[in-house]
Amino acid sequence: MIAPKLRRLLGGLRQTPLHPQWLVFKDTRQQKQRIAKRIQGRLLDIGCGEKPLTPFLSAGVNYIGLDYPPTVAKGYSGKADVFGDGQRLPFADASFDCITILDVMEHLPNPEAAFGEMLRVLKPGGILISQTPFLYPLHDLPHDFQRWTGEGLSQFTQRHPADLIERHHHSKPLETAAILTNLALAKGMLDSLHAKHPGLLLLPLVILLVPIINLAGWAFARLLPDEGFMPLGYTAVFKKRA
Template sequence: MLAPLKHTPLHPQWLMYRSWKRRKQWPAVDIVSGRLLDVGCGNQNLRAQLHNRVEYIGLDYPATTGLGYAGKPHILADGQQLPFADKTFDSVCLLDVLEHIPQPEKAFSEAVRVTRHQGKIYWQTPFIYPIHDLPYDFYRWTIQGIQQHENRYPVILTELTPHSNAIETAVTLTNLALAKGILDAFTQRHIKVLLAPIGAMLILFNNISGRLLASVFQDVGFMPLGYSAVFSKNMPENGSGSKSSECVRLSRNRSGKHTQ
């Protein structure tokens, strides 16, 4: 219902969509060839951004296809038990999916298993964000929780990027609470529906003032809406060896600058 407004400050998640627009090429800018598995592909938004040299394979869980996603996965399967041989893919994408899997560590382990040596695993996940896609919303990770995967699997974390700063997160959550209240009032045909115009004006004001304040009070990682992470598989072909001491963990602020 609000989709036509998502690129205007009238939309509750306008600031989030602006941030999403800045990173919509991620991870497509990094994947220029090879076989790619998109676990939990949903609407397959990534596919349109990829180079034509990339062999794209979309996979989704049968039950989630009934949640209104328009994409048609190539394979219906469980991300906790991928139907592929070891080292099948050059890249595996886990974009906004691990939080919806009952055993996310098992799904991450499977992603590592089917990724080739020095292949990439792209993980995107919400952090401070409302419950969604019920009944399949189970987990959230802190930055330290994401970093811990280096200690549990044969991977190196090469990039870790927070999404949004604290002001943008606070505004987005406030707007979503207002929008939920307005929607509930309409659904229940409650007298509170008379407050809908005030709610809409508050959302507009929050978005505009939030954008201005966010440009002044910038921060990196204090209370982001979510994270993007890139892991490189570091297991030699013979299955032995240890991680490189050259590993560099990166964090990006909203302007794309790196801080180590």
């Protein structure tokens, strides 16, 4: 019971350097705004969760959220309009103007099938927006299956009728390093808590280190070039060929 309470407490600190993932969360609003600007017409959001894009969408967007029943059955709180499998979408061909799949592809055992299904239900000229992690810890196990580089994402266009029209990476190298260090420290504390391990004695030091690591990563990242060689993840925008 202590761990859920700790997570709830940390949830209130998401927008502060006191949170281990501050460098992840501080830019999420801007990322959603950039994605929302691309969206018009009928939207399918695969793995919609709590529909986080809703506040950023224009009034004319018809938002259909899809999520996977076993995910919700685990106690996950979602607001799906339709329950289904992203690898076998329950929609007719050419049904949507836009599809988003944000931090979901890594959880699909057969992403090739999912990509093909998304293009099937997307109208010619329609937009598919994918957000995927790269240098990010395993999560939601056992349902975490793969990671892609930017070039790996571009290879989908070699196997499917779509063009990659935009791609950008998330996080500068030192920010990524800070995020991974803080996540390792936080996970170590949670594991020590569950196992009643003496490593928990390091908690006061970890609480002190997390904001220092966050702020140092943020500050030093702005003093150095960013060639994208240590990205936290990617956003890729594909356009279905006519």
